Amino acid sequence: MRLLGIETSCDETAAAIVERDDAGHGRILSNIVRSQLDEHAPYGGVVPELAARAHVSHLDHIIARAAAEAGILLSEVDAIAATAGPGLIGGVLVGLTTAKALAAALGKPLIAVNHLEGHALTARLTDGLQFPYQLLLVSGGHSQFVLVRGVGDYERWGTTIDDALGEAFDKVAKLLGLGNPGGPEVESQAKSGDASRFKFPRPLLREDRLDFSFSGLKTAVRLAAEQIAPLTPKDVADICASFQLAVTDIVTTRSASALARFRADLPDATPTLVVAGGVAANKAIGDGLRRVAAEGGATLIVPPIPLCTDNGAMIAWAGAERLALHETNGLDVSAKARWPLDSADMGRVHAA
Numbered sequence: 001m002r003l004l005g006i007e008t009s010c011d012e013t014a015a016a017i018v019e020r021d022d023a024g025h026g027r028i029l030s031n032i033v034r035s036q037l038d039e040h041a042p043y044g045g046v047v048p049e050l051a052a053r054a055h056v057s058h059l060d061h062i063i064a065r066a067a068a069e070a071g072i073l074l075s076e077v078d079a080i081a082a083t084a085g086p087g088l089i090g091g092v093l094v095g096l097t098t099a100k101a102l103a104a105a106l107g108k109p110l111i112a113v114n115h116l117e118g119h120a121l122t123a124r125l126t127d128g129l130q131f132p133y134q135l136l137l138v139s140g141g142h143s144q145f146v147l148v149r150g151v152g153d154y155e156r157w158g159t160t161i162d163d164a165l166g167e168a169f170d171k172v173a174k175l176l177g178l179g180n181p182g183g184p185e186v187e188s189q190a191k192s193g194d195a196s197r198f199k200f201p202r203p204l205l206r207e208d209r210l211d212f213s214f215s216g217l218k219t220a221v222r223l224a225a226e227q228i229a230p231l232t233p234k235d236v237a238d239i240c241a242s243f244q245l246a247v248t249d250i251v252t253t254r255s256a257s258a259l260a261r262f263r264a265d266l267p268d269a270t271p272t273l274v275v276a277g278g279v280a281a282n283k284a285i286g287d288g289l290r291r292v293a294a295e296g297g298a299t300l301i302v303p304p305i306p307l308c309t310d311n312g313a314m315i316a317w318a319g320a321e322r323l324a325l326h327e328t329n330g331l332d333v334s335a336k337a338r339w340p341l342d343s344a345d346m347g348r349v350h351a352a
């Protein structure tokens with residue numbers, strides 16, 4: 001089967017054509033992503049109304065390009081999948097409404113995909129991974145551990161009680177006067193910095209739970225920066241390195257605990273940790289997770305970075321997994337600004 005996938009939940013307008021064979025193997029035929037970074041740059045963050053307008057302006061030709069690069073006509077796809085949430089509602093509506101129009105006009109099934117399910121199932125597209133596995137999703141909007149048991153069968157083991165990890169990188173970058181998105185800027189500054197200069201807190205780390213908290217750390221960074229202002233380039237690099245070391249500590253310690261719980265709760269399964277979301281691009285965090293996985297006898301899977309960040313292929317693939325289980329949606333399905341992965345309306349379509 002071949003699916004068109006549409007993603008418009010944040011600041012990427014994306015469409016892809018993905019193929020899934022009867023054995024469950026996936027192949028990406030095209031994957032077009034148009035980032036809106038330039039539109040939002042003057043505002044230091046994503047402006048929802050501008051995002052929705054840009055999706056309106058660009059989605060049609062991004063979809064046409066996805067079909068052209070895959071060498072097929074849209075009438076040749078087996079279904080249309082689109083992100084139906086969670087996300088910025090204006091953008092989600094643009095993508096979902098376009099998908100409904102295409103589904104109605106072409107007489108194809110529609111699949112309303114949970115964006116987080118797209119991230120959660122990507123490792124099955126890229127690595128043919130079997131259920132169950134432990135997912136660490138770290139993006140600009142989410143920081144969570146999810147046990148992925150099957151399509152639609154998710155158990156959230158931990159989440160952030162305040163900022164998402166990518167958001168923490170972005171806010172630290174902003175207060176240091178670095179560009180947006182902040183993650184890559186902070187990582188690049190950290191390379192030449194002294195990570196031992198500032199002792200930033202590791203919030204919640206002593207507690208026996210799998211949740212995250214990053215806002216206290218961000219405040220500690222702000223206070224440290226204010227104390228030594230005006231900042232020299234070396235100060236900025238040292239703050240970035242010390243901050244990155246603190247979050248790496250937090251993420252690796254938590255991931256070790258999540259893997260320990262995985263082994264205890266699922267003694268017959270192969271311990272596997274999958275990382276997804278834009279922060280997966282961070283090399284220091286990736287190296288830390290590789291060490292934790294090796295120490296715990298677990299396999300670490302990090303899909304290629306363009307498939308960790310928002311894209312249409314993950315939405316097409318999640319749609320394909322649902323279509324293979326005969327799970328489709330009516331044209332009356334609504335967009336959702338909030339839609340947790342473990343909510344009842346995800347449907348437990350398949351237990352592993």
Ligand code: KG4
Pocket residue numbers: 010138139140141142165166167169170181182183184187277278279280281282283308309310
């Ligand atoms: O998954 P993503 O592309 O978009 C969503 O949030 O859905 O993630 C973007 C986030 C941003 O907060 C960005 O700063 C962060 O991922 N990020 C990084 C790095 N590259 C991107 N954070 C740390 N280190 C990086 N190298």
Ligand code: ZN
Pocket residue numbers: 115119139277309310
């Ligand atoms: Zn995302």
